[in-house]
Amino acid sequence: MPKLHVIIGSTRPGRLGLPIGSWAAEAAERHGGFEVELVDLADFELPVFDEPTHPRMGKYTHDHTIRWSEKIKEADAFVFVTPEYNYAPPPSLINAIDYLHNEWLYTPVAFVSYGGVAAGTRAVQVLKQLVTTLKMVPIPEAVSIPFVFQAMRDGQYHPAPESDQAASAMFDELLRWATALADLRANPPAPVMPPAPAAAK
Numbered sequence: 001m002p003k004l005h006v007i008i009g010s011t012r013p014g015r016l017g018l019p020i021g022s023w024a025a026e027a028a029e030r031h032g033g034f035e036v037e038l039v040d041l042a043d044f045e046l047p048v049f050d051e052p053t054h055p056r057m058g059k060y061t062h063d064h065t066i067r068w069s070e071k072i073k074e075a076d077a078f079v080f081v082t083p084e085y086n087y088a089p090p091p092s093l094i095n096a097i098d099y100l101h102n103e104w105l106y107t108p109v110a111f112v113s114y115g116g117v118a119a120g121t122r123a124v125q126v127l128k129q130l131v132t133t134l135k136m137v138p139i140p141e142a143v144s145i146p147f148v149f150q151a152m153r154d155g156q157y158h159p160a161p162e163s164d165q166a167a168s169a170m171f172d173e174l175l176r177w178a179t180a181l182a183d184l185r186a187n188p189p190a191p192v193m194p195p196a197p198a199a200a201k
């Protein structure tokens, strides 16, 4: 069974990402096609990217990077749970993506987004562009939650029926891609290293 990580992309105290991510992980469990883990970015306490070399090299110098790398390596597919900050993804999520390279290759990714009238979809459009650089496959089936505060009661997310249906269709498609990409994940090409910096004269 492919391993799915549901990643909570926001880290601020009081974030809605936690209850929404918890719901998404439970919905994935109910789908039954994956071994599911809820991964909370806040637990990894990643500082603003601080590795000296390009992540393609995999030469990590910090324990926080090694821990993050080991966690992401385990997964065959991802759901990114993302709010929209200023029409973009939160910096915590972009930073966490930038930390790694080979770990993301040939994995499919789906999005659960939330916000105001646009339901976080502008953040998702930015993320789709970013993840293709890492040879991830973003899938169009998604859960998009508009006016998110209206769906919160007592700190819990109460999904509209459409969100449950959208989640089911999203997990179906994510599973198809996780299966289709398994061979590419098992046989990645030799890494192309960035050119060494020119020697100082």
Ligand SMILES: Cc1cc2nc3c(=O)[nH]c(=O)nc-3n(C[C@H](O)[C@H](O)[C@H](O)COP(=O)(O)O)c2cc1C
Pocket (backbone or CB within 6 Å): 010, 011, 012, 014, 015, 016, 017, 018, 083, 084, 085, 086, 087, 088, 114, 115, 116, 117, 118, 119, 120
């Ligand atoms: C810095 C910041 C920028 C925001 N910008 C947007 C935005 O562009 N669009 C939107 O729909 N909501 C925006 N919001 C409201 C968020 O949708 C709402 O606060 C949501 O709960 C944030 O997710 P989080 O609770 O997981 O951090 C913004 C919130 C913050 C803190």
